[in-house]
Amino acid sequence: MKDCKATALDGQEVYLKGPEIETLRGKLRGRLITAEDPDYDETRRVFNALIDRRPALIIQPGNTADVVRAVDLACEKGLLLTVRGGGHSVAGHAVADGAVMVDFSALKAMDVDPEARTVRAWPGVRLGEFDARTQDFGLATTLGTVSDTGISGLTLGGGIGWLMRKYGLACDNLLAAEVVTADGQVRRASDTENPDLFWAIRGAGHNFGVVTELTYRLHPVGPMVFGGLILYPLSQARQILRAYRDYAVGMPDEFNAFAACLTSPEGVPVVGIGVCHCGPVDEGRRLAEPLGRFMRPLMDMTGPMPYVQVQRMIDDAAPFGARHYWKSSVIGDLSDGAIDVLAELCGRFSSPRSIVLIQPLGGAVSRVGPEATAFAHRSGFLVSIIGMWLEGPADEHKSWVREVYRGLAPFSTGGAYVNDEADSGEGAARTAYGPNYERLARLKAKYDPDNLFRVNLNIRPWA
Ligand SMILES: Cc1cc2nc3c(=O)[nH]c(=O)nc-3n(C[C@H](O)[C@H](O)[C@H](O)COP(=O)(O)OP(=O)(O)OC[C@H]3O[C@@H](n4cnc5c(N)ncnc54)[C@H](O)[C@@H]3O)c2cc1C
Numbered sequence: 001m002k003d004c005k006a007t008a009l010d011g012q013e014v015y016l017k018g019p020e021i022e023t024l025r026g027k028l029r030g031r032l033i034t035a036e037d038p039d040y041d042e043t044r045r046v047f048n049a050l051i052d053r054r055p056a057l058i059i060q061p062g063n064t065a066d067v068v069r070a071v072d073l074a075c076e077k078g079l080l081l082t083v084r085g086g087g088h089s090v091a092g093h094a095v096a097d098g099a100v101m102v103d104f105s106a107l108k109a110m111d112v113d114p115e116a117r118t119v120r121a122w123p124g125v126r127l128g129e130f131d132a133r134t135q136d137f138g139l140a141t142t143l144g145t146v147s148d149t150g151i152s153g154l155t156l157g158g159g160i161g162w163l164m165r166k167y168g169l170a171c172d173n174l175l176a177a178e179v180v181t182a183d184g185q186v187r188r189a190s191d192t193e194n195p196d197l198f199w200a201i202r203g204a205g206h207n208f209g210v211v212t213e214l215t216y217r218l219h220p221v222g223p224m225v226f227g228g229l230i231l232y233p234l235s236q237a238r239q240i241l242r243a244y245r246d247y248a249v250g251m252p253d254e255f256n257a258f259a260a261c262l263t264s265p266e267g268v269p270v271v272g273i274g275v276c277h278c279g280p281v282d283e284g285r286r287l288a289e290p291l292g293r294f295m296r297p298l299m300d301m302t303g304p305m306p307y308v309q310v311q312r313m314i315d316d317a318a319p320f321g322a323r324h325y326w327k328s329s330v331i332g333d334l335s336d337g338a339i340d341v342l343a344e345l346c347g348r349f350s351s352p353r354s355i356v357l358i359q360p361l362g363g364a365v366s367r368v369g370p371e372a373t374a375f376a377h378r379s380g381f382l383v384s385i386i387g388m389w390l391e392g393p394a395d396e397h398k399s400w401v402r403e404v405y406r407g408l409a410p411f412s413t414g415g416a417y418v419n420d421e422a423d424s425g426e427g428a429a430r431t432a433y434g435p436n437y438e439r440l441a442r443l444k445a446k447y448d449p450d451n452l453f454r455v456n457l458n459i460r461p462w463a
Pocket of ligand 1 (some may be wrong): 088089149
């Protein structure tokens with residue numbers, strides 16, 4: 001095995017000797033992959049095709065002890081460390097040049113307790129795998145809306161999804177976690193064990209350690225629910241979005257509906273209304289009816305369907321390997337002014353793949369206080385500005401995303417969603433963590449004083 005060039009925390013180059021890499025390999029239950037291995041390129045690939053980074057070592061842990069070894073190595077040598085759950089971070093935080101990358105993609109075990117309505121899951125589980133397993137018992141919890149996303153990155157940043165208005169965010173359903181912190185200790189985090197760490201990992205978890213196990217609360221859902229999509233012409237965006245807003249403010253918690261400006265697979269610019277009702281199917285049908293009558297829809301694809309199908313229904317809109325640049329803004333109200341901005345700027349998407357997604361928070365999400373967990377922005381509407389294109393440079397698409405972001409600024413509460421942020425820097429971090437930033441910085445100083453976990457929307461340890 002050849003020596004291997006790595007990146008230190010201060011950005012300097014460091015060489016790892018071939019024999020010491022072999023010694024580490026021999027100690028691991030899981031795998032160690034370097035650029036000499038045939039699957040190195042496949043393993044370092046992440047969702048956003050703009051990201052092309054070459055880690056020094058990829059450790060695919062077989063157990064928690066392997067994670068401790070990876071953290072110890074990074075600490076002893078002062079190396080950059082990254083963690084990959086499902087690899088969907090559009091900022092590419094799962095991978096960095098010259099880093100030690102802990103890659104959970106092979107660790108997918110799940111243990112459902114149907115009596116207690118809980119599940120313990122390893123961090124490599126994807127949303128679709130999680131839903132399929134828990135639905136075997138007629139159970140589910142809030143997760144995101146694209147089935148290939150990883151549960152760990154999503155939950156540790158908050159976790160927005162269909163069930164949130166009834167059951168809270170994914171992180172609100174986290175009961176406990178096992179975390180390897182920067183000192184190499186394996187800690188439990190829950191309401192009763194290291195509660196300050198537990199507070200921090202529910203919304204800012206990418207900053208505080210490597211989470212090796214997540215335990216969630218589950219709820220009876222489905223297996224059949226009422227869901228689907230209704231499409232209207234984007235040319236009527238003002239009228240549709242106003243009607244959607246008026247409807248959304250009165251929705252019961254069981255019912256969730258998002259609005260999205262996008263281009264259909266046939267190339268038609270549309271406003272899509274996505275629907276999921278997690279209560280009785282007939283009640284969902286009744287509640288969804290007004291959404292199909294804003295005007296004559298281009299298409300109404302709602303109906304009874306398995307919950308797992310609702311969880312996959314927009315998968316095709318976000319294929320692995322496209323290029324991405326995202327920002328988000330939390331707006332207090334979907335006012336006429338905000339709608340005018342969206343209608344105007346979505347009329348000139350920089351790419352037919354781009355999407356503006358509007359999701360109502362509220363319900364159970366806003367019954368948890370903004371400072372009760374690290375996830376602060378819990379009311380109003382989350383607007384995700386998704387720049388997506390298949391080929392070519394990023395400039396034009398980034399400009400469009402930023403233009404929408406700036407256009408929404410007068411309506412913003414000043415908040416954003418950490419998991420939708422492609423930019424880095426303290427300004428972006430303060431926006432995402434909002435009123436919790438300073439408490440998080442103090443906890444960062446306690447649990448990660450040297451900022452080992454820095455490849456994320458980073459919180460600087462309180463000096
Ligand atoms: C197509 C698409 C659809 C999406 N839909 C939704 C949605 O519906 N709802 C929503 O809330 N979000 C959504 N997101 C955003 C998503 O939550 C983030 O991209 C999230 O980071 C994905 O987690 P991951 O594990 O796949 O990502 P990764 O890139 O693997 O990780 C993301 C971050 O989490 C950290 N991390 C991952 N695992 C661990 C761990 N075990 N311990 C410590 N840190 C860890 C990483 O270091 C990194 O900083 C979507 C993203 C995409 C690309």
